[in-house]
Amino acid sequence: MSDKELTQRSAWETVLASLKKRSLWMLHYCTGCGAVELPPTMTSRFDMERFGIMPMVTPRQADILLITGYLSVKTLKRVILIYEQMQAPKYVVGFGSCTINGGMYWNSYATMKSLDRYLPVELYLAGCMPRPEAIISGFNSLIDRIDRGEANSWKDYYENYEFYRKNQEHTFGDIETHRSIADDAQYYGFVEVTK
């Protein structure tokens, strides 16, 4: 984490963060078996909505991209396209050991071992697979991080886009994404404007 991110926040930003943490919408990209733990988390047994976390159906509306399970070469490409459609601030949450190190698919030729080389991951939920309690606890720590103003991993995608792009191109060859991240970063002022 660079020095810039550790500067003190203004009072307005502190208040805003404490309001924004109360509403998080989640897009769950259910690739693997982990998706089965989500229905109990959302419905009456564990009720995620009491923290203001709701499932949403399109990337444009979502704040959290929850990736539940292993990513093959094919699905990772879709995940990157989905991530770039989301509006910042956006948080990627890796769910289960598959996203951390491949999990039980670690020696498969077709799965990606580590998600954070391709997308900036805010939070990992370890386990194979994490129980609803673990998901709730993970989201609560995300809420705490947002409140403290530390959940800034999404800025890393704008600031260090070359790193992620290099890894993406290494895997896919030349992939076509629909927005220029470098232009966006300059337009919204996430990086210094280079002329």
Place this chain on the structure above:
Amino acid sequence: MNSGIGLIVWIIAYPFVSFFLGVLLGGYGRKLTARVQRRVGPTWIQPLFDVIKLMTKQTNISHGYMHDVAMMMLVGGTLMTMYFVPVPGFHYFSQFGDYIVVMYLLLVPPLGMALGVGQTANPNGSIGISRALQMLAGYEITLVMTFIGFAMKHGTTSMYELMKLQQAGGPATWGIFAEPLLGIAALFALQGMLNEKPFEVIIAPHEIATGPMTEMGGKYLGMMFIQHLIALPMELTIFMNLFLGGAQSWVEYVVKLFVLFTLVLVVNAVYGRFKTDGALRFFWKLPLPLAALGVVMIMANGM
């Protein structure tokens, strides 16, 4: 509050009051639905957190000029309609526009939404819009029919005067008791107008990915939420003024709003969703003939 400084203050304050009421109603709706499903549910002002979160998003993707303008049309049209609906202590504009004007202005927000969603060029959005306009053919005709009956009975189209007549006559003259056929038909229409189940075919998240809202993110979705929260008390007030005798004080107004909304919500909580053709067929099969029968009975009584 209908002349001088009070009027100006009220014109400025009314959108905020309406938004605040909408936040309370929306939060109440989510809480009540959660309790029906045996969940704890979010806080009572959850819609406010959602709107703040959406309006402070740091990137917002615009799909073009019409997409931006449509959001203004959406919120502007709703605000304009809101002023013509009389509430306790504020009926200044309702002397210039009767219920026909309100019906006309109610069409501006869906039209604005149609233009904006058209530019996003998302197929799910287009399906949502076509469904919204189809549903208009369902509930609007029923609503107009009930209103025609009511206007024929009392000989006026002014919402304020209809409200005053009911208030003078006491609860026995309230539309829903005096003309139960029209009242029941309008209750169905209200369910459709508020876009609650079983007529929730426009949003239908599992089917067409929230329809018109598919490509909306950040501030665009925030504007849609604000419009929804302002429209919520307004649409309930229209029903209340015609069929529940309006309200004489703000306490009565808020109580009636919540009671009416509870009725809509409990139906919403236990029903599934119609298919689009099913919803339209239902509207034309049950509420519309009911309303037509009510009108015929009023005509028979008048002769």
